[in-house]
Amino acid sequence: MSDPISTGAEWTFELIEKYHAEIENIAEEYGLDTYPNQIELITAEQMLDAYASVGMPIGYSHWSFGKHFIKNEQQYRRGRMGLAYEIVINSNPCIAYLMEENTMMMQALVIAHASYGHNSFFKGNYLFRAWTDAEAIIDYLVFAKRFISECEERYGIDEVENLLDSCHALQNHGVDRYKRPYPVSMREEQERLEEREAYLQSQVNDLWHKTIPQKEAAEEEAKQQNFPEEPQENILYFVEKNAPLLEPWQREVVRIVRKIGQYFYPQRQTQVMNEGWACFWHYHIMNALYDRGKVTDGFMLEFIQSHTNVVSQPDFDSDYFSGINPYALGYAMMTDIKRICTDPEEEDKKWFPDIAGSNWQQTLDFAMRNFKDESFISQFLSPRMIRDFKLFSILDDEERSELEVTSIHNDSGYQYIRQALSNQYNLSMNEPNIQVYNVDVRGDRRLTLRHIPHNNIPLADTSAEVLKHLRRLWGFGVKLETLDAEGEVVNTEECAD
Amino acid sequence: MAQLIDRRPNAKGKSTVNRQRFLRRYKKQIKKAISEQISERSITDIDGGESVSIPKRDITEPTFRNDQGGVREGIYPGNKEFAPGDKIKRPPGGNGGQGRRASDSGEGEDEFVFDISRDEYLDMLFDDLELPNLQKNQLSKMTKSKSVRAGFTNDGVPTNINIVRSLKSAMSRRVAMGAEPRRRLHQLEDELQALQQEVGGDESRRLELEQEIEQLRKRIKKIPFIDTFDLRFNNFVQRPVPTSQAVMFCLMDVSGSMDQETKDIAKRFYILLYLFLTRSYRDVDVVYIRHHTQAKEVDEEEFFYSRETGGTIVSSALELTRDIVAQRYPPTDWNIYAAQASDGDNWNDDSPLCEQILAKQLLPQLRYYAYVEITRRDHQGLWAHYENLLQAHDNFAMQHIREHDDIYPVFREFFRKQTQ
Numbered sequence: 019m020s021d022p023i024s025t026g027a028e029w030t031f032e033l034i035e036k037y038h039a040e041i042e043n044i045a046e047e048y049g050l051d052t053y054p055n056q057i058e059l060i061t062a063e064q065m066l067d068a069y070a071s072v073g074m075p076i077g078y079s080h081w082s083f084g085k086h087f088i089k090n091e092q093q094y095r096r097g098r099m100g101l102a103y104e105i106v107i108n109s110n111p112c113i114a115y116l117m118e119e120n121t122m123m124m125q126a127l128v129i130a131h132a133s134y135g136h137n138s139f140f141k142g143n144y145l146f147r148a149w150t151d152a153e154a155i156i157d158y159l160v161f162a163k164r165f166i167s168e169c170e171e172r173y174g175i176d177e178v179e180n181l182l183d184s185c186h187a188l189q190n191h192g193v194d195r196y197k198r199p200y201p202v203s204m205r206e207e208q209e210r211l212e213e214r215e216a217y218l219q220s221q222v223n224d225l226w227h228k229t230i231p232q233k234e235a236a237e238e239e240a241k242q243q244n245f246p247e248e249p250q251e252n253i254l255y256f257v258e259k260n261a262p263l264l265e266p267w268q269r270e271v272v273r274i275v276r277k278i279g280q281y282f283y284p285q286r287q288t289q290v291m292n293e294g295w296a297c298f299w300h301y302h303i304m305n306a307l308y309d310r311g312k313v314t315d316g317f318m319l320e321f322i323q324s325h326t327n328v329v330s331q332p333d334f335d336s337d338y339f340s341g342i343n344p345y346a347l348g349y350a351m352m353t354d355i356k357r358i359c360t361d362p363e364e365e366d367k368k369w370f371p372d373i374a375g376s377n378w379q380q381t382l383d384f385a386m387r388n389f390k391d392e393s394f395i396s397q398f399l400s401p402r403m404i405r406d407f408k409l410f411s412i413l414d415d416e417e418r419s420e421l422e423v424t425s426i427h428n429d430s431g432y433q434y435i436r437q438a439l440s441n442q443y444n445l446s447m448n449e450p451n452i453q454v455y456n457v458d459v460r461g462d463r464r465l466t467l468r469h470i471p472h473n474n475i476p477l478a479d480t481s482a483e484v485l486k487h488l489r490r491l492w493g494f495g496v497k498l499e500t501l502d503a504e505g506e507v508v509n510t511e512e513c514a515d
Numbered sequence: 516m517a518q519l520i521d522r523r524p525n526a527k528g529k530s531t532v533n534r535q536r537f538l539r540r541y542k543k544q545i546k547k548a549i550s551e552q553i554s555e556r557s558i559t560d561i562d563g564g565e566s567v568s569i570p571k572r573d574i575t576e577p578t579f580r581n582d583q584g585g586v587r588e589g590i591y592p593g594n595k596e597f598a599p600g601d602k603i604k605r606p607p608g609g610n611g612g613q614g615r616r617a618s619d620s621g622e623g624e625d626e627f628v629f630d631i632s633r634d635e636y637l638d639m640l641f642d643d644l645e646l647p648n649l650q651k652n653q654l655s656k657m658t659k660s661k662s663v664r665a666g667f668t669n670d671g672v673p674t675n676i677n678i679v680r681s682l683k684s685a686m687s688r689r690v691a692m693g694a695e696p697r698r699r700l701h702q703l704e705d706e707l708q709a710l711q712q713e714v715g716g717d718e719s720r721r722l723e724l725e726q727e728i729e730q731l732r733k734r735i736k737k738i739p740f741i742d743t744f745d746l747r748f749n750n751f752v753q754r755p756v757p758t759s760q761a762v763m764f765c766l767m768d769v770s771g772s773m774d775q776e777t778k779d780i781a782k783r784f785y786i787l788l789y790l791f792l793t794r795s796y797r798d799v800d801v802v803y804i805r806h807h808t809q810a811k812e813v814d815e816e817e818f819f820y821s822r823e824t825g826g827t828i829v830s831s832a833l834e835l836t837r838d839i840v841a842q843r844y845p846p847t848d849w850n851i852y853a854a855q856a857s858d859g860d861n862w863n864d865d866s867p868l869c870e871q872i873l874a875k876q877l878l879p880q881l882r883y884y885a886y887v888e889i890t891r892r893d894h895q896g897l898w899a900h901y902e903n904l905l906q907a908h909d910n911f912a913m914q915h916i917r918e919h920d921d922i923y924p925v926f927r928e929f930f931r932k933q934t935q
Contacts, residue, residue: 031519038517055517064522067529082576084537087530088629111518118523133517179540187577333593342592410594412603416584420602426594439590450579475585483577 022314029122037126037307038133044306045134049379050299052137053152054111057129065117066090068105072282075107076159078166078274080182106132108140108285110152123320126313130303135296142387143291145284155281162274165211169267181268184487185254185275190449192254192276193283215266249453249468253488254279256454262463263493272491287390287445294348295386297329298356301349331407342442347407351394354403355382365401396440401432411438416474450477455499463494470501485513538635544569545631546639550923565636568628641791641930662751671748680747688745692738700731760798761882762844763788764853766832770807771824772860777889780916781856782819784887787926788854800849802839806832808862812839829861829897833872846880853877854885861897870900878908885929886913 023036038057045052060068070087071077103124107113114132116125140146151158170178185192250256254276258269285292304321307313331346332338358366359378367374373381385398410426411434424438425431441447455468465488469477481498489496500509538545548567597603631639667680707724710717765785769778792799803818804810807825810832836853844851861869878884886901888894894915904911914925 031521034519038519042517056520057517058520058522060522064525064529070530070533079532079536081533081536081540084530084533084535085574085627087534088537089627092629115522129517175536175539179536183576188579190578331592333595334591335593335595339593342590407592408594409590409592410597411588411590414587414589414605416586419605421605423597423599423601423603424588425599426597428599431599435590438588441588442590448581450581452579469579471585473586475587476582478580478582480575480577481579484579487577 020311022317023312024122025314025316027121027123029120029125033122034116034125034129037122038129040307040310040312041126041130041134041303044303045130045138045299047306048299048302049383050134050138051141052112052134053109053141055129055133055137056111056113057133058113058115059118060115061118062094065105065115066094068115074159074278075109075113075156076163078163078182079170080186081179082183082186104128104132106136107155108136108146108150108152108281109155112137112140112152121320123313123317124324126307127300127304127321127324131296131300134303135299136292138299139288139292139295139386142383143284143288143390144388145287145390149284150281158277162278165270165274169271173267178271180490181271182275184490185272187484187487188254188257188491189275189279191452192252192279194252194255194280211270215270244455245457245459246454249455251451251453252276253452253454253467257488257491260457261492264491284390287392287443290344290348290351290391290443291386291389291394292348293345294350294352297325297345297349298352298382301325301353333408342439350403350406351398352382354400355385355398357402358400363402369400370398391443392440392445395443396436399436399439401427401429404432404435409435409439411435447472450475452498465492465494465496467496467498468501469498474503482511482513485511489513538631541569541574542639542642544573546642549636549639566628566630568626571627574627637790640787661754663754665750665752667747668750669747671750675748675751677747677749681741681745684747685741685745688742689738689740693735696731696734700728700735703728703731760800760848761792761850761852762800762802763792764802764804764836764839764851765789765818766804766806766836766853766855767818768807768827768829768832768857768860769805769821769823770827770860772827773858777858780889780919780922781887783919783922784856784889784916784926785819785854787922791926791930792852800844802836804832804835804839806835810835827857827860827862828865829855829857830865830868830872833869833877837872837876840877840880851881852883852885853881854887856887856889857897858890859888859892859895859897861895863896866896866900869897870903873901873911874904874907878904878911882910884908884911886911887916887925888913889916891917 023040024033034057038055066087068075069090070083072083072086077083103117103120105115112133114128114137116128120128140150140152146152166178166182246256254272257264258272258276261269264272304313304318304325308318329343329346329349331343331350332340355373356378358370358374359376359381362370362374385394389397404427408427410431411424413422413424415422425434427435451470451472452467453470454465456466458464458466467488471477477500485496485498495512495514497513498511499507500511502508545567548569549565552565552567667677703724707721707728710721710724765788767778767781767785773781789801792801801815803813803815805813805818805823806827806829807823808828808831812835813821832855840846840851873884888898898913901911901913905913912929914928916922916925
């Protein structure tokens with residue numbers, strides 16, 4: 019047993035370095051594979067700044083970030099909102115912000131949680147590997163900021179602001195769900211910019227040239243009814259490539275918004291796993307520190323208190339309930355997987371024959387790398403977990419006057435609850451399914467979108483505003499058709515020329 | 516090993532730009548909110564910022580979202596008594612059973628409330644307003660001078676040394692001073708070489724040459740790298756910055772006929788005026804004159820907060836104004852403004868006199884004279900006489916205030932930016 023690293027609550031740079039060195043050792047022994055760490059000390063005010071830019075260390079200027087900043091600042095000053103203890107950025111090196119107000123324990127906790135937990139998740143998880151490029155993101159943000167401020171100088175703040183507003187309205191529908199984005203560094207991006215501008219414009223022109231009636235071509239086109247041939251789910255991408263009237267710089271702005279949306283896409287799909295993973299590891303790392311005598315009992319008590327706060331799940335009828343806490347669910351599932359590996363019961367052997375009794379570190383590592391929330395839950399949510407959380411499902415059908423409890427935490431309900439919870443994290447079920455269906459290439463160039471409701475869930479009335487934004491990007495009329503279960507158009511919203 | 520960086524000293528306010536963008540975009544709404552609030556604002560905190568509230572629907576960013584309704588299944592923790600197949604009455608509000616609807620508006624209030632600073636507040640409040648007829652009478656009162664760059668000098672204090680220029684001039688001096696000896700040196704070296712190649716050359720000449728070359732080398736070497744002569748300093752000169760000075764006369768009737776509410780409105784009007792002036796001009800003197808049958812110059816405190824009773828003779832205040840102008844504020848040096856607030860009561864025989872004093876003595880000296888009549892009753896004699904002035908004098912203006920809500924519009928009417 020060695021002496022504790024520190025005994026007081028105050029932190030210093032030397033202490034942070036000592037703690038970090040210990041934590042790094044422990045993480046290495048546990049086999050966590052991370053990007054190099056960059057730890058930055060910031061003030062509460064800077065934390066508010068970071069909040070406003072949704073965690074991007076560098077962001078282009080836009081009023082909506084100002085709105086968020088004002089809102090957060092207001093709430094913070096009135097004491098309605100505590101600040102997060104940390105923000106971590108998926109980049110290489112992985113940047114983690116520590117707030118100066120934190121105690122020494124909290125700084126150590128944040129280092130374990132963010133710099134080793136989240137960091138290894140960013141590096142390992144398949145979605146982050148496929149969708150984000152940690153090497154290039156900072157460069158890309160720098161490029162984006164510069165490009166947009168150049169546009170503001172050249173075309174005026176209002177012009178750029180309006181364009182960004184329209185892009186933001188569609189940012190969630192600017193994600194390519196199936197294609198792997200191509201990572202490029204800032205320099206390449208810059209080099210390719212001009213080339214792309216020219217090329218895009220020529221493509222677009224090409225498309226519309228075809229609309230000039232030519233005899234042979236007309237016959238050929240009659241066969242092809244729709245443009246695009248297949249419905250496109252990535253509306254922003256479609257706009258970027260095909261909107262007839264956009265200037266090259268406008269296409270580039272659309273692209274920037276789209277790419278940034280894409281960068282954040284995996285975070286939205288892995289919240290439970292990401293937080294669960296980070297909590298699991300900070301818990302293990304902090305306990306390892308304690309076991310090695312590096313920290314005091316007081317330190318440990320403080321840690322356990324804040325850890326418990328983070329991973330607690332209030333019941334549905336509690337005043338504190340606000341949905342399922344991803345930290346609680348994720349942490350409990352990670353811990354449960356470890357339990358299934360190290361200490362399996364009969365039930366676990368039946369439900370999880372592959373992992374019961376296996377090496378827990380390898381199993382967890384595998385789970386972290388190859389799943390997202392939806393699949394992670396449908397794969398690993400154990401009956402034991404369902405019992406511990408006392409999960410139950412409620413069916414809410416608009417057409418019936420009462421809600422129905424469809425299943426609870428019993429033998430016949432496990433499978434059902436597992437599937438239903440997994441669905442709850444399926445983004446495509448939570449976001450309206452809206453795709454680009456057709457462009458009237460030979461007529462008035464109107465763009466038609468189709469909304470296919472899931473379980474009859476209607477579209478919020480914001481859609482009319484969004485259509486106006488899309489109308490601005492597209493340059494011609496825009497129409498949104500809603501289909502019913504039989505595939506018939508039941509409702510049409512339009513934003514005409 | 517991780518890199519540990521202390522970012523705390525970095526510039527704060529990374530969000531300032533975005534905040535300003537937000538204010539800029541919603542200027543119209545914010546201005547509307549402010550002008551609605553001004554009439555209700557208490558006098559004592561007018562120096563502070565303002566809490567602004569604008570409708571939330573104006574600032575939402577629309578996205579395609581799912582609405583409530585349809586068929587949904589949700590998972591909830593903490594079951595206590597439910598069994599499969601149980602039916603539960605739909606909780607009121609409709610969304611109780613569906614989990615919280617994703618909402619980008621936070622607490623779901625209808626208003627977005629935030630604070631703006633005093634400066635931002637004043638900017639919004641007085642946007643597009645200016646003091647009329649301002650002329651820079653004289654650059655008489657130089658309150659401030661400004662340091663401006665004025666090229667370079669050969670002497671100065673060490674902090675102002677311009678390194679690039681100093682080294683450039685050192686280099687050119689070295690080149691210049693070394694030019695002649697170096698040319699001579701090359702000449703001699705060539706000669707020496709020729710002599711050495713020549714068989715049986717002149718030995719004494721060779722020695723002489725070597726000696727001279729040696730001397731020249733020494734001489735070149737002795738040219739100093741830098742000399743006090745080379746030093747160049749950034750030069751700054753103090754340039755006076757002209758400030759326009761203005762004086763504002765506040766005239767108020769405090770006679771018995773002025774009830775508390777009327778005074779209150781008048782106070783607010785002056786407060787607006789005062790804020791506006793202090794924002795626009797560095798040097799604004801304010802003279803407070805209150806009157807009933809007699810006029811008296813008072814300080815701000817007494818002007819706003821003390822009570823008097825008695826009849827009303829407006830001309831007494833005008834005469835006092837005239838006298839103070841004559842004694843202390845020569846119109847050649849000062850931009851003089853006056854604002855008078857009254858409930859319109861005056862001793863009847865006095866009103867023609869007021870018109871006369873204004874027309875003959877005061878208005879020619881003033882930039883602007885604003886008269887506000889605060890009353891719910893019909894106009895009386897004074898208004899009619901003042902109206903006579905409107906035609907002949909474009910620096911005279913009058914407005915009627917009925918209640919609190921009129922203050923701000925009337926104020927804006929007075930000081931609307933004149934388009935030339």
